[in-house]
Amino acid sequence: MSDKIKNIDGITKESTQAMIDDALAAYPEKGKKKRAPHLGVNDQGSGSACVKSNKKTVPGVMSARGCAYAGAKGVVWGPIRDMVHVSHGPVGCGWYSWGTRRNLVSGINGVTQFAMQFTSDFQEKDIVYGGDKKLKTLLEEAVGLFPLAKGISVLSECPVGLIGDDINSVAKQSSKELDLPIIPCNCEGFRGVSQSLGHHISNDTIRDYIIETREFAEPSSPYDIALIGDYNIGGDVWSAKALLEEIGLNVKSVWTGDGELEKIAATHQVKLNLIHCYRSMNYMCKVMEEKYGIPWLEFNFFGPTKIRQSLRAIAERFDDTIKENVERVIAKYDPIMQAIIDEYKPRLDGKKVMLLVGGLRPRHTIGAYEDLGMECVGSGYEFAHTDDYDRTASEMPDATVVYDDPSEYEFEKFAHALKPDLIGSGIKEKYVFQKMGIPFRQMHSWDYSGPYHAYQGFEIFARDVDMAVNSPTWKLVKAPF
């Protein structure tokens, strides 16, 4: 938490409210009424949300949101590398989410890792007669073709829930017959209002079907932790895990980036859960705290300032050995980080950035931009809840705009008014702003770069932000004639 109130030249509560009012002016009455509570002016000192959130997307406005299936398949399950993840229903959902999140995996494709597209490819007859039989057959086929898979997840797409299939009983029966965990996840896309419910349903599924079904083979130690809510985008887990190991912790399991089913199942044996993406995994942290007494701690591995704070907060949970390790590690990396800042800050100082992402990034990355001398002039989430916006208030400068599930229309309006030097958002937004000549980085996928987590990640982040903002190509956008 930053105690200092941050202000930005030219941005006042009044100017931000006027900008919001202007964006709302084009809406029909009903749409305006629905959207208004989702656009707010940040009150940094309050430490509480200035917008409403986790409500239904307003029809017809062009939202960037996904669905519950996307949250389940894309976020929670997909990164578990040693399971076969079946997209149960028509062909599309699995096809669109195949390899498009950049959750990197170790292992051998088709042998020990299954970053592929498995689907029941529903046809008309499956809708009419149901898909349970087909599911049973395909589970047998999957086990036969992929003998080293540690389990199978069955991820329901919309039609499955609508036609009343019972994947839970098929999974239970097949699990016994095939002697393999077959995990049914009722994550139909129509459930809830966004990806977020898919995360929640998936967490509940882990609670009901997976946790506590395995035990670590080696004896426990006081330094056993789990890394929760890191999905290994562009190799983030590999960078974060290395740092946690460097300070002397044993990372016993990762949820779920480059994840392994059995290690996830044994996570009830760790001593502390360290959670990066609070939004997608807080549910299971709370369950593990209540059920097994495992405490959890949120941390932030973006940029040296936040990494330093986080490492010290983590050290507080352990003995002097870890505390000493942390100070040693901080002392080792501080000059390296300073060298990076010295290189890039002169070119980025005072530049403005706007964010619209998911999960933790609209608040967690702000510090990393600030390390480079940049300021965040607007931020928002696709699918956050009030607790996310509470956590965002103190990170964002005072009087800046906060937007929840903004329409493309609103986002464009704000960008026109704020004239940022960089926008960090997703693939659907990228080319809109680049056509306008505004530098852009995809901040879901790290724009095919990464990792951005931990010390190793900051160097890449700084380089990427610099090359986006200062690329000579932007100077060519306006023709001389």
Place this chain on the structure above:
Amino acid sequence: MANLLGLEVKKIVETPPEEIERVQNWINSEEYKEKNFARQALVINPAHACQPLGAQLAAHGFEGTLPFVHGSQGCASYYRSTLNRHFREPAPAVSDAMTEDGAVFGGQNNLHEGLENAVALYKPKMIAVFTSCMPEVIGDDLTAFIKNARSKGHVPKDLPVPFANTPSFSGTHINGYDAMLLSILQNLTEGKQVEGRCTGKLNLIAGCDFNTGDYREYKRIAKEFGIPLTLLADISDTFDSPCNGTYSIYAGGTRLEDAADSINGKATITLGPYATAKTFSWIKDTYSGKHVSLSMPIGIEKTDALLMKLAELFDKEVPQTLKDERGRAVDAMTDAQQYMHGKKFAVYGDPDYLTGYVAFLLEMGARPYHILCSRGSKKVEKELQAMLDASAYGAGCKIYMNKDLWHLRSLVMTDPVDAIIGDTHGKFAARDAKIPLFRFGFPVFDRVNRHRSPIIGYQGVINMVSEICNKFLDIKDETCEDRYFEMMR
């Protein structure tokens, strides 16, 4: 413990390295291939998407048109991001964000509210509505819903709102393209047919083609001929718009009045017979003028067929510029044929692309050895077989209908080929087989500008010859023994 499967609690076991090695070898074996081909229910790495994706592509091909997904917002995000990634361009589309209560009450309220907001915010000249799974399963009546939207004033009276049912559990993206295109043309041409009137124009339908360079080639060819053209569902500017400091949500597309007047055209040609089967059948029954269905013009002979047809329909000579261009393409082929002759290829993709790849390879003396279609038909199988039968280079080549890219992997591992032609999704099989993948199809997520480089027409021939042969030459330079590393190739 909440162990709903009643699993036995076990210690974690690591798979022994020798077991991993055994399986790693086994998945490349003939035995595995047989087991793989015996699959009945599980589809692994399919080479097709669902209908609404194609519907969105067709909608983007018309001026001022906002694609509108009637269904969950997640569906729209998937289609949009797929198009964004392939073209590296914006793909604006809205959805009416149906949720659980839609299952109970139907989606009419969402549709009406969505139309009203979309009109207010994005000021479209046309809204093209298509469906994803939910409304299809619950049986929403779009005809009634849209009629009601108009009578209740949710959309302006004169705003065209064509709509198509595009269930994802039937067909592929090419069928969605067909359904949406048909609906748009039916809507725009309604009441526009004028007895005795002829625009003198050619209506050209490219089919479900995701290559903006191809569309630009069609326009250039018509210009060379001096034939006035209405290119229907023209995505060339939509998905290849300039970066000049301003963003236009509707960057291109066939002008609506041209599309409306296309019913009075002199001739209509479809170049995507599989992707426009329904549309073309309706055009044949409805449109004035001549109606011709030709293969996608990939390779010399299929391009010749298009040019001869244009010459015939418009009573013109094939212009000298195009004759010369043909000569240059053939020159490129004869110069480079030695680098492709006898080479074996695995090819996969949508039917219209496939017939083109096969024709081109046979013309080069290469062998389309494994031909795979993830959702094919008897008709396309017959057409492909006839092409193989008619060429010496087709001998021993096999067609695999309704097979996926995990089948393809078994094929290239057990019965090797020199290269694969397909899309980005084939890169895993290509890597395992240590052979190059040529990304002529859709989608291409991992190379730049592929969609700007045409594969149709004579220019397309030159592009494909260059890409394929130069890659083979790169491989030779990178892998040959030092003593065979030489200046000339």
